[in-house]
Amino acid sequence: AASPRVLSGIQPTADSFHLGNYLGALRQWVALQDTHEAFYCVVDLHAITVDYEPAVLRRRCKVAAAQLLAMGVDPDRSTLFVQSQVPEHAELAWVLGSITGFGEAGRMTQFKDKSAKQGASAASVGLFTYPILQAADILLYTPEPGEGERDFQVPVGEDQRQHLELTRTLAQRFNHRFGTTFVVPEAYIPQGAAKIADLQEPLSKMSKSSSSPQGILDVLEESGPLRKKIMRSVTDTGTEVRYDPEEKPGVTNLLRIYSALAQTPVTDLEQRYAGSGYGQFKKDLAALVIDTFTPIRERTEKLLADERDLDRILARGAARAGEVARGTMDVVRDRVGF
Ligand code: ADP
Numbered sequence: 001a002a003s004p005r006v007l008s009g010i011q012p013t014a015d016s017f018h019l020g021n022y023l024g025a026l027r028q029w030v031a032l033q034d035t036h037e038a039f040y041c042v043v044d045l046h047a048i049t050v051d052y053e054p055a056v057l058r059r060r061c062k063v064a065a066a067q068l069l070a071m072g073v074d075p076d077r078s079t080l081f082v083q084s085q086v087p088e089h090a091e092l093a094w095v096l097g098s099i100t101g102f103g104e105a106g107r108m109t110q111f112k113d114k115s116a117k118q119g120a121s122a123a124s125v126g127l128f129t130y131p132i133l134q135a136a137d138i139l140l141y142t143p144e145p146g147e148g149e150r151d152f153q154v155p156v157g158e159d160q161r162q163h164l165e166l167t168r169t170l171a172q173r174f175n176h177r178f179g180t181t182f183v184v185p186e187a188y189i190p191q192g193a194a195k196i197a198d199l200q201e202p203l204s205k206m207s208k209s210s211s212s213p214q215g216i217l218d219v220l221e222e223s224g225p226l227r228k229k230i231m232r233s234v235t236d237t238g239t240e241v242r243y244d245p246e247e248k249p250g251v252t253n254l255l256r257i258y259s260a261l262a263q264t265p266v267t268d269l270e271q272r273y274a275g276s277g278y279g280q281f282k283k284d285l286a287a288l289v290i291d292t293f294t295p296i297r298e299r300t301e302k303l304l305a306d307e308r309d310l311d312r313i314l315a316r317g318a319a320r321a322g323e324v325a326r327g328t329m330d331v332v333r334d335r336v337g338f
């Protein structure tokens, strides 16, 4: 059977990806290329649903794509592209929006969370319909239904489960109403994905929207600041390097990071640092983070130094994605009566 197809997207909403993005998602993007036919998308249409600056957005798309390549996304094996370069995303979103109930869309908890921050009536309609665009992002890359029952997977963290559920509902509803068109995508729980907390507030997740600069480790950050932040990260009273999410959330978060980066079980780390206190542990962790990020930063800088190559890679990705997307839309347009 053909290898399963996988689709994932990431927003270009920061100047750098952070350690949470890397360990929670992007490292798995790289690994999945060995087993899946991957479509990876920098989702700039999603990024304009909140306040933004056009020039900053354009720059961040490039920097995001460069980082993905630097991390190991291989444009010869995977299709890497920028969402706005494939207009079918917006077109399919309109069609899917027309089979989505207003109340159904209103139950999306991420919209409630995000809009609560700015006052619900100040939020854009685009932010409200965001999960429908996400459904389109996914369903455009459906394998042909019946094509050897090829698997279709979407890696999802907890926060995206509800959106994938909506995507599945819309795929089934469309198939039922207009004839089988989409393979219903499955949630894929990536191996080794870790949830990373803020270094200063270990009960909250590391996040570009809520972490202070001291709590977040950026992939493109220099070694000095990275080391400083790790050495100053919040630990707990006591000195024991022990995994204990209740009593020791700070140390537990650092252990998770160490374990994920070194691919070493937490219990081995607890043994290795038994009796040595937090200092040596943090020092070694800093070295590990720096060894991971430095080559990614250097490759990113190189890719951004001459953007022609980068632009060519993205144009090639958009052409390949567009081919698949147009194939899907040809069927959709016919089915819905256009
Ligand atoms: P942020 O929370 O910084 O805004 P996004 O929501 O854009 O990041 O998330 C992009 C991807 O990175 C998603 O797949 C998300 O699950 C993952 N991710 C974000 N923050 C973390 C984290 N702290 N730990 C693990 N994964 C994370």
Ligand code: NA
Binding pocket: 207, 209
């Ligand atoms: Na977020």
